[in-house]
Amino acid sequence: MLPQKSEKIPRATIRRLAVYVQVLENMARNNIDVISSGPLAEACDVNASQVRKDLAYFGEFGVRGVGYHVTSLIHAIKLSLGVDREWRAALVGVGNLGRALLHYGEFKSRGFHFVGAFDCDPFKLGEQVYGLEVSCTSTLKAAVQEKNIEIGVITTPPERAQRAADHLVDAGIKGILNFAPARIVVPDDVHVEYVDFFHYIYALAFDISTTENR
Amino acid sequence: MLPQKSEKIPRATIRRLAVYVQVLENMARNNIDVISSGPLAEACDVNASQVRKDLAYFGEFGVRGVGYHVTSLIHAIKLSLGVDREWRAALVGVGNLGRALLHYGEFKSRGFHFVGAFDCDPFKLGEQVYGLEVSCTSTLKAAVQEKNIEIGVITTPPERAQRAADHLVDAGIKGILNFAPARIVVPDDVHVEYVDFFHYIYALAFDISTTENR
Numbered sequence: 001m002l003p004q005k006s007e008k009i010p011r012a013t014i015r016r017l018a019v020y021v022q023v024l025e026n027m028a029r030n031n032i033d034v035i036s037s038g039p040l041a042e043a044c045d046v047n048a049s050q051v052r053k054d055l056a057y058f059g060e061f062g063v064r065g066v067g068y069h070v071t072s073l074i075h076a077i078k079l080s081l082g083v084d085r086e087w088r089a090a091l092v093g094v095g096n097l098g099r100a101l102l103h104y105g106e107f108k109s110r111g112f113h114f115v116g117a118f119d120c121d122p123f124k125l126g127e128q129v130y131g132l133e134v135s136c137t138s139t140l141k142a143a144v145q146e147k148n149i150e151i152g153v154i155t156t157p158p159e160r161a162q163r164a165a166d167h168l169v170d171a172g173i174k175g176i177l178n179f180a181p182a183r184i185v186v187p188d189d190v191h192v193e194y195v196d197f198f199h200y201i202y203a204l205a206f207d208i209s210t211t212e213n214r
Numbered sequence: 215m216l217p218q219k220s221e222k223i224p225r226a227t228i229r230r231l232a233v234y235v236q237v238l239e240n241m242a243r244n245n246i247d248v249i250s251s252g253p254l255a256e257a258c259d260v261n262a263s264q265v266r267k268d269l270a271y272f273g274e275f276g277v278r279g280v281g282y283h284v285t286s287l288i289h290a291i292k293l294s295l296g297v298d299r300e301w302r303a304a305l306v307g308v309g310n311l312g313r314a315l316l317h318y319g320e321f322k323s324r325g326f327h328f329v330g331a332f333d334c335d336p337f338k339l340g341e342q343v344y345g346l347e348v349s350c351t352s353t354l355k356a357a358v359q360e361k362n363i364e365i366g367v368i369t370t371p372p373e374r375a376q377r378a379a380d381h382l383v384d385a386g387i388k389g390i391l392n393f394a395p396a397r398i399v400v401p402d403d404v405h406v407e408y409v410d411f412f413h414y415i416y417a418l419a420f421d422i423s424t425t426e427n428r
Contacts, residue, residue, distance in 0.1 A: 083415075
């Protein structure tokens with residue numbers, strides 16, 4: 001169950017929370033118990049008043065004059081985001097990027113587990129990829145029900161992204177992480193996040209160009 | 215040379231421009247010559263007035279009652295972003311994700327070329343990865359100068375990201391794309407974009423959780 005308040009957390013805050021968790025987990029690994037908003041803000045590249053505002057959604061984890069208890073704060077943020085538990089995901093499109101993600105240890109260590117790998121290439125069917133057998137995308141629906149899969153990850157070429165999305169929607173998936181550089185159309189009750197590398201590359205190219213031309 | 219106006223383009227607009235380019239290039243491939251702001255907005259999941267506002271930075275590409283000329287608009291956006299030319303990049307951290315990115319065809323087809331691959335693992339040195347020989351990270355500086363490398367891509371484990379960043383900064387790189395789930399500290403004149411998969415996963419988990427609990 002989520003704290004009622006969390007439904008009102010703005011999208012921009014959600015994204016910053018992921019950064020706070022990353023930095024806080026690193027602090028916890030280095031045995032830091034308590035952190036004040038100043039150093040936390042600095043480590044996250046966010047200003048301190050923004051940090052305090054964002055963390056105000058999580059009740060009273062700040063102790064005036066002392067700071068935040070690192071592990072309690074991590075727990076509270078994860079609980080509110082709904083990432084304090086395991087998430088089971090299916091990957092569609094077992095190419096290079098797909099294989100890399102299936103093998104990406106950071107996912108597993110943060111409770112994000114791939115339990116299915118799908119492709120429509122007959123040459124890939126039956127292949128074992130990091131402990132998962134590649135299955136035909138047409139069997140996705142049965143697998144989603146059988147394995148309680150909640151998230152679909154698309155790593156197909158762009159021209160096949162919509163077809164992958166259609167399969168995932170048909171299987172009852174309500175959340176899609178789309179790595180294919182293509183927009184997809186899904187019903188309103190299905191959430192999509194686009195991981196588009198070119199958002200970042202274009203922003204970077206722009207920053208470098210404008211700095212050079214200044 | 216960039217249009218002077220482009221330095222004032224807000225960051226949020228820059229990110230949307232990458233989406234417009236993606237959608238417009240898809241339209242161009244489907245032989246669509248002219249598009250009005252309504253259908254373009256719909257295909258990009260942005261409202262039409264926002265599209266018109268964003269595209270106003272690119273002068274008069276809209277023809278009243280007709281729409282935008284697709285190829286001219288693509289060219290104008292890319293010119294303003296500085297992505298109308300080739301960008302040469304070095305990758306640091308030849309693990310699974312690194313290998314996948316080196317082989318990712320979408321990069322090449324959009325003018326983003328990896329010309330160097332670096333790792334400090336002696337077992338990887340000399341290995342050929344998709345036509346690039348893995349070199350010791352200590353040789354980065356010479357390679358950056360010799361090969362005119364402008365962008366550094368970090369795909370190391372999180373605990374080695376800062377060391378990779380230090381090497382890139384020392385080599386004179388002014389733009390870093392960081393895929394490692396760790397914050398890095400760099401001088402003010404070096405631009406960093408974080409591609410953090412967990413930003414998206416957390417947002418998705420939050421959306422699914424709050425929908426289910428509604």
